[in-house]
Amino acid sequence: MVSDSKNELFKHYHFYKNIAYKIIDIISFNIHDGVNPKETIFISGTPRSGSTWLMEILGTLPNYKTLLEPFHTEFFPEVKELGLTPRNYLDFEKDYPEIHDYIRRVIGGKKISQKPHYLDSQITNRLIADKLIVKCVRANRMLPYISKNFSLRQIYLIIRHPCAVISSQFERWATGYNMSKNLPLPKDLVINDILTIPEVNSNTILVNKIRKIDSTIELLAAIWAADNFVPLLHSKNYNWYIVPYEKLLLNEENELDKLFNAINEEATKKAKKIIREPSPVASKDYKSNVEKQLSKWRKKLSDEQINKILEITSWFGLDFYSKKLTPDYQALKNIR
Secondary structure (H helix, E strand, C coil), rough: CHHHHHHHHHHHHHHHHHHHHHHHHHHHHHHHHHHHHHHEEECCCCCCCCCHHHEEEEECCCHHHHHCCCCCCEEEHHHHHHCCCCCCCCCCCCHHHHHHHHHHHHHHHCCCCCCCCCHHHHHHHHHCCEEEEEEEECCCCHHHHHHCCCCCCCCEECCHHHHHHHHHHHHHHCCCCCCCCCCCCCCHHHHHHCCCCHHCCCHHHHHHHCCCCHHHHHHHHHHHHHHHHHHHHHHHHHHCEEEHHHHHHHHHHHHHHHHHHHHCCCCCHHHHHHCCCCCCCCCCCCCHHHHHHHHHHHHHHHHHHHHHHHHHHHCCCCCCCCCCCCCCCHHHHHHC
């Protein structure tokens, strides 16, 4: 009974806290009437890739507030009306008037989340900040379209070892498909979304391999591959900044300076503190031992699972990750 009462209090607390946060965002919305999209920073990555950590680091910039997951249907119900899937590919050669307008409002600070996520200590900043950081784990395959059609301050793409990402997704079932752990991934939807990518669909051998994918581990590997294949394939044509998670973890201060230099800023004191601490959504032993953090997937995945993940990512030409803890940075550079 006591436990049930605590759970009810917890639910009520978060319910009213969510309402309060939305009111604060509405007030801020009316004060500023949006933001200048040319000052907006866009962070993209796969689920469990470190995108929240990166958002918190860059979120220390003065006058910036954050907007999380604008393509999450629970946070932004309008996404359902747009007919977007959890991993939509947008052909940068085509026009999508309604989707274009939605993205314009997102990066212009004209959208308010139904489930705002920020700390109590950030309330004042929510009210006064007139610049925006958008963080998303469902937009990798949209990046060429977004880059072509919108002028942003910077797009950051964070990448992380597929085995590390997938083992973490297994643990928390954070796949970006808004599903409970008791439900299987929607196989047909996952595969169809991948096959809408022209560079994939035009490769008959690759298409035949993808159509034979069946297990959850194979589906997650294919999702990771497609999520990173699209932005890496087109990165030479656009000005987004690629952040290897492992490099940021191992070479903190040097990589931190590069992150901020990409937007002609100096790394903030708060950013230097955050980079040594775990994100609220990261595991508790996040920074206690760097090598342990990087190698956790070796204990959580079987050899068979690891081999299957790396086999599927290699189908897409993404061989810069192997059984080593860090990527082959030269091979990554060659893809770009």
